[in-house]
Amino acid sequence: SAYTLLTARWDSLWYARVAGGGYGYEVRLANGDVHSDLAFFPLLPWLERLPAAVGPLSYADAGFAVSLLASLAAAWGIFAVVEHVYDRRRPLSEGGAGTGGGRVGLFAVLLWAALPVGIVQSMAYSESLFTALAAWSLYCVLTGRWVGAGALALAAGLTRPVGLAVVAAVWAAAVVSFVRERDLLGRDGGLLGRDGDPPGDDGVSSGRDRGSFVRNGSAPGPHGARSTPHTPASAPRSPVRRVLGMLLAPLGAAGYVLWVGRRTGDGLFGYFHVQAGWRNGFDGGYAFARFVAAQLTSFPAALAGLGLIAGVGLLVWLYVVGVRQRQPLPLLVYSGVVTALALCASSYFGSKPRLLLPAFPLLLPLAAALARARVSRSALVTGALALVSALYGAFWLNGSGPP
Numbered sequence: 001s002a003y004t005l006l007t008a009r010w011d012s013l014w015y016a017r018v019a020g021g022g023y024g025y026e027v028r029l030a031n032g033d034v035h036s037d038l039a040f041f042p043l044l045p046w047l048e049r050l051p052a053a054v055g056p057l058s059y060a061d062a063g064f065a066v067s068l069l070a071s072l073a074a075a076w077g078i079f080a081v082v083e084h085v086y087d088r089r090r091p092l093s094e095g096g097a098g099t100g101g102g103r104v105g106l107f108a109v110l111l112w113a114a115l116p117v118g119i120v121q122s123m124a125y126s127e128s129l130f131t132a133l134a135a136w137s138l139y140c141v142l143t144g145r146w147v148g149a150g151a152l153a154l155a156a157g158l159t160r161p162v163g164l165a166v167v168a169a170v171w172a173a174a175v176v177s178f179v180r181e182r183d184l185l186g187r188d189g190g191l192l193g194r195d196g197d198p199p200g201d202d203g204v205s206s207g208r209d210r211g212s213f214v215r216n217g218s219a220p221g222p223h224g225a226r227s228t229p230h231t232p233a234s235a236p237r238s239p240v241r242r243v244l245g246m247l248l249a250p251l252g253a254a255g256y257v258l259w260v261g262r263r264t265g266d267g268l269f270g271y272f273h274v275q276a277g278w279r280n281g282f283d284g285g286y287a288f289a290r291f292v293a294a295q296l297t298s299f300p301a302a303l304a305g306l307g308l309i310a311g312v313g314l315l316v317w318l319y320v321v322g323v324r325q326r327q328p329l330p331l332l333v334y335s336g337v338v339t340a341l342a343l344c345a346s347s348y349f350g351s352k353p354r355l356l357l358p359a360f361p362l363l364l365p366l367a368a369a370l371a372r373a374r375v376s377r378s379a380l381v382t383g384a385l386a387l388v389s390a391l392y393g394a395f396w397l398n399g400s401g402p403p
Helices: 002-007 010-021 043-054 059-089 101-113 118-123 129-140 146-157 163-186 240-248 251-263 265-275 286-293 301-324 331-344 349-355 360-372 375-397
Strands: 025-028 034-035
Touching: 002 059, 002 375, 010 059, 025 043, 034 265, 043 059, 043 129, 043 331, 059 101, 059 129, 059 360, 101 118, 101 360, 118 129, 118 375, 129 146, 129 163, 129 331, 146 163, 146 240, 146 251, 163 240, 163 251, 163 331, 240 331, 251 265, 251 349, 286 301, 286 349, 301 331, 331 349, 331 360, 360 375
Parallel strands: none
Antiparallel strands: 025 034
């Protein structure tokens, strides 16, 4: 049944097995490879246990429920991030913040939901949970809530290996924030820069500064609030919360990797040995390049190979556009790391589109373009994408290989 496809195949089974019996299950294949459940991070199985313990749900049912709720939280988080970013870009002379970001945020959510692999958002997989934690961690960074950002990054690190992308975003923003604050404090011995703007607590903004993504005096002040030419600057917040957020961020991923190393007896390399049993690893994109090159040697497989090259080109173009549009540093770091880990991993090729699902900042240029277009045209585009996504998702879900 369709419900079985969503809850009781591939990774869903592994998560449910961990939720029900803990870690320790492995499968040894005929070729000698060992598939261990230690490859699956623990937060989703932990969350599956609660509804299964207090209600009639099975672990698979609980995983499905968690994924559905997490997908809603992810959509809300994506909207919050995009609305915040684009509201701050809007000049005060054009009506002020709050009049443009919501529309861009809406289209960002619609695009994320209508991705060809969007069906994963309804499966008992960890992508929706991870995207929700990542989006809200990034929102906390952008609004100067450093402890919240670190705590959510910690949780993201307990969800998927790519939690390192969230950690990198938190650390990059915090380090740049410290550097800019030091430079501004040292300039003329005061708190303000030449334009009269206090250092932004997101580590990427300083009002009308030429290198900032945010202009026209709408950057956040040191307490996360927007500062305008009519708002007096206040002293920068104590760095203690920023440091605490930085310390919290890597604890989830690092803690699980170290625990796996201790359990397997292989120390720091234990988790990597587990991944090697699944033929997963980081090879800089060599395996992916070989796969694409192999498609180009015959017809009609060459068409698929050309499509893959075009897809990678689109990802690179979207990232470059984001850089040129001066997206906030945390978003660029996060989407860059997610994309690099997805494309440069030697994992099963069919999973790569799913691994890219959390890279929602790549959608911002497209969302902004749809927000500027006529309503009828935007509705036609998003409706067509949703239809294609539904058809592709059904085809993909019924395929022989795991998504």
